[in-house]
Amino acid sequence: MAVNKSQVQTTRIPIMKIEDFQSDLFEFPRTRQTPKAPAKGSFHVFSRGETEATGSFKADIAASRRDYYKISLVTEGTGIFTLGDQRFEIKPPVLLFVNPFEVKTWHATSVEQDGYYCIFTEHLFETHRNQQEELLQHPLFQTGASPVLPLTNEQCHYLQSIFRQLQREQEEADAYKQEAIIIYLRLLMLEARRISTQIHDIHKPITAANLLAQRFTNKLEKQFPIETIHNQVALKTAKAFAEALNTHPNHLNACVKKATGRTVSEHIRQRILLEARLLLLHTSWQIAEIAWCLGFEDPGNFTHFFKNASGQSPHLYRIH
Numbered sequence: 001m002a003v004n005k006s007q008v009q010t011t012r013i014p015i016m017k018i019e020d021f022q023s024d025l026f027e028f029p030r031t032r033q034t035p036k037a038p039a040k041g042s043f044h045v046f047s048r049g050e051t052e053a054t055g056s057f058k059a060d061i062a063a064s065r066r067d068y069y070k071i072s073l074v075t076e077g078t079g080i081f082t083l084g085d086q087r088f089e090i091k092p093p094v095l096l097f098v099n100p101f102e103v104k105t106w107h108a109t110s111v112e113q114d115g116y117y118c119i120f121t122e123h124l125f126e127t128h129r130n131q132q133e134e135l136l137q138h139p140l141f142q143t144g145a146s147p148v149l150p151l152t153n154e155q156c157h158y159l160q161s162i163f164r165q166l167q168r169e170q171e172e173a174d175a176y177k178q179e180a181i182i183i184y185l186r187l188l189m190l191e192a193r194r195i196s197t198q199i200h201d202i203h204k205p206i207t208a209a210n211l212l213a214q215r216f217t218n219k220l221e222k223q224f225p226i227e228t229i230h231n232q233v234a235l236k237t238a239k240a241f242a243e244a245l246n247t248h249p250n251h252l253n254a255c256v257k258k259a260t261g262r263t264v265s266e267h268i269r270q271r272i273l274l275e276a277r278l279l280l281l282h283t284s285w286q287i288a289e290i291a292w293c294l295g296f297e298d299p300g301n302f303t304h305f306f307k308n309a310s311g312q313s314p315h316l317y318r319i320h
Contacts, residue, residue, distance in 0.1 A: 042120055042121045042122075042123035042124035043118065043119070043120040043121075043124050043170070043181055043185075044118065044119050044120075044170070045116060045117070045118040045163060045166045045167050045170055046116065046117055046118070047114075047115075047116055047167070048072070048074070048075075048077070048113050048114050048115040048116060048117060049076075049113070049114040049115070067100055067121065068100060068119045068120060068121045069097075069098065069099060069100060069119065069120055069121070069141060070096075070097075070098040070117060070118070070119045071095065071096070071097055071098075071117065071118050071188065071189075071192075072095070072096040072098070072115065072116070072117035073093070073094075073095055073096075073115045073116045073117065073156070073159050073160065073163055074090055074092045074093060074094050074095075074096065074113075074114075074115045075092050075093050075114050075115040075116075075156060075160065076092055076112055076113060076114035076115065077090075077092065077108060077110045077111075077112050077113035077114060077115075078090055078091055078092070078108070078109045078110045079106055079107055079108040079109050079110070079113075080105075080106070080107045080109060081096060081104075081105070081106055081148070082103075082104065082105045082106075083098060083099075083102050083103075083104050083147050084102035084103060084143065084144070084274060084278065085274060085277050085278070086146070086147070088147075088148045090148070092115070092156075093115075093150075093151040093152075093153070093155075093156035094148055094149060094150050094151060095148075095149040095151060095159065095192055095195070096147055096148055096149075097138075097140040097141055097145075097147040097148075097149075097192070098147065099141045099142070099143065099147075101143050101221060101224060101225055102143055102225075102278075103225075103278050103282055116160070116163035116166075116167075118163070118166060118185070118188075120185070124178070124181070124182065124185075125182070138189050138192075138193065139193065139196065140189075140192060140193070140196060142217070142221075143221055143224075143271070143274075144270075144274070149192060149195050149196055149199065150199075151195065155191075155195055158191065159188065159191060162184055162187055162188045162191070163188070165184050166181060166184050166185070166188075169181050169184060207259075208255070209254075209255035209256075209258045209259045210255075210259045212245070212247065212251075212252065212255040212256070212259075213255050213256045213258075213259035213260055214259075215245055216241055216245060216252060216255075216256055216264065216267070217260075217267065219235065219241065219244060219245065220235070220241070220267060220268065220271055221271075223235060224271065224275050225275065225278070226275060226279065226293045226294075229285055229289045229292075229293060231293060232292060232293055232294075232295060233272070233293065233294055233295040236268065236272075236295040237265075237268070238252065238253055238263075238264040238265055238268070241264060241268075249264075252264055253265075269305075269309065272294050272295070272305075273305075273306070273309045273310070275294060276290060276294055276302075276306055276314070277310075277317070279293070279294075280314055280317055280318045281318070287299060287302070287303070287314045287315065287318075290302070290314070291303075302314070
């Protein structure tokens with residue numbers, strides 16, 4: 001049964017924009033003038049210790065999505081961090097990656113907090129399009145990736161030096177400021193990839209199968225997040241994705257299976273299940289509305305799908 005969209009009310013997960021974040025942060029007095037970012041508010045780097053000292057550090061961040069990417073280096077302080085349906089107990093030193101696609105929460109469990117964090121948007125790469133894909137498709141920014149990297153003291157000291165260089169470049173008025181920021185950002189993310197490779201074997205050779213698998217996962221992710229009850233997932237089957245990617249379903253499935261170890265249908269089911277959990281937890285939408293958004297015309301089919309995958313009904317999952 002289709003949902004009558006004209007009769008429902010929209011409850012949106014709040015989206016933090018980079019401009020709003022900066023406005024909230026900069027209304028507090030600072031000991032020195034805060035420098036401007038490159039074009040269109042596309043980049044900022046902060047000291048966690050300074051924001052705590054000025055009172056602008058937020059001990060609790062409610063569930064929200066944002067329109068920017070974020071990398072945090074935690075050198076002091078503990079907390080509970082969630083991204084999507086993953087939950088982490090943060091003990092320094094660690095490096096955290098946050099993408100714009102998944103819901104994030106943060107709860108500090110200690111008073112003292114220190115380290116650095118930077119936030120940036122795709123506008124940073126307006127004159128450097130060749131580097132945009134490399135950075136924004138970094139493995140640690142992908143949905144479902146483990147976004148927390150524990151660090152050794154040596155790794156932490158090196159990453160601190162990169163953040164200090166980013167701060168220095170942010171404060172400069174040099175003509176090559178944006179280029180320098182991108183270089184140091186690339187260096188930061190390269191080091192993160194090296195550290196992650198030591199922990200998780202995420203480095204895979206670039207093959208035709210991997211490229212097609214990446215195109216598939218990118219197209220899958222572009223359907224999310226679902227922001228309103230008027231948005232519905234368009235591509236829901238392996239056949240639909242194959243047509244969109246101009247290939248045969250069997251070939252697509254073979255490439256995705258070879259590159260990721262999972263079939264196209266498994267990826268689709270897991271991503272829809274993740275979005276279902278987020279919508280059940282972070283919105284007050286009716287289950288029938290969520291079902292329609294995720295491509296289920298019959299709410300009963302959605303309930304059956306969710307119960308098979310999660311072991312409980314959507315209603316029980318929400319109230320627990």
